[in-house]
Amino acid sequence: MAASPGLPLSRDGDPVFPEPWAAEAFALTVHLHERGIFTWADWAETLSREVHRPGRAVDGSDYYECWVAALSDLLVRCGVADEAAIATLSASWQRAAEATPHGRPIELANDPQSTAV
C-alpha cells in the first residue's frame, strides 16, 4: 500500500486524507486489491499515469482526484464498470443529495429521476 506513487503520508507513515471521500476511495482500492480484482502493480502503474498526466497540480493537491480517476480507469479496463454507468450514477447521487432534506440520510432512491440501479 505504501507503494502507491506519491501517496501523502503522516510523520508516522500513515496515509493522510484531505477529505472523507478520499479515505473512501483509498479503502475501496485496498479492498478491491485484497479481493484480487487487480494486482497492486497494475494499480500503481495506473495511478502513476494519472499523477503524471499533463495539467495535474504541481503541488500534488489533486492527488486524490488522480486516485479516483485511476481507480475508475482500472475498473473499466478490468471490465467491472463502464465510464457511462459511472457518470450516470454520479449524476444520480448528486441529484439525490440535493433532494435530501437536512437530517435525513442521503440515499440514491432520493434522486427524483431515480429509475433504480
Added chain:
Amino acid sequence: MSDHHHHDDHDHHHDNHYSDMQARVKALETLLTAKGLIDPAAIDAIVETYETKVGPRNGAQVVAKAWVDAEFRDWLTRDATAAIASLGFSGRQGEHMRAVFNAPDEHNLVVCTLCSCYPWSVLGLPPVWYKAPAYRSRAVMDPRGVLAEFGVTLPEDTRIRVWDSTAELRYLVVPERPAGTERLNEAALAALVTRDSMIGTGLALSPEALALQPEAAR
C-alpha cells in the same frame, strides 16, 4: 476543491450537496456493491482504521487555545465562526460554527451526521457509528444512556444538552480542561483533545491517559 455546501443565494434551500468527487466515489461504491465485488462493511472498517487521519482536526487547537486564553474563549463564545477563522481554519464547507462549553454541571452532546452537515474540516472524520440513525434518535431520547455506553458516566445532577446541527450551523463541544494540566502548553494540551470529546461522546484525555494510548489511535 470540495464544496459540500453552497450557501450562496442561488440554492440555499438545498441542505445537501455532493461535490463531483464525492458523487463519483459513491457511484463506484454503488456499482461495485451491486456487482457483489465489495463488502460495504469492510470498506467502513478500512476507513475507520484511518478516521483520525482524515481532515486537519483543527478543533483540538481551538479547544486548547480556549483553555489557555480567556480572551479567545470569550470570542469563541460570542462568535465561534470568526474566532475559529482567526486561527486560519475557515470552514471549507462555509459552515457557521457555534461553540458549546462543558462545565461541571453541564455536558454537551452533538448529534446528526446523517446528511453532509458534519464539520469534518474542524473535527476530523465522524466515527462510523455516529452516522447510524439509531444513534441520533437514542442520543435525543436517552443521552445519559448513550454516554454511559461510551464509558462517560456523569454525575446525576449534571445537565446534558443535546445539540442537533442544522444545515447552517454546526457545533463544536469545548470539553473541560483536565486536572493536572496547568504546566502544559497549547500544543501539549491539543493532544489531549480527542475527536470524541469535541462531539461530546468523550471527555478530554488526562496526560496519563494519553501516555497509555497507542500511537496509532491518536
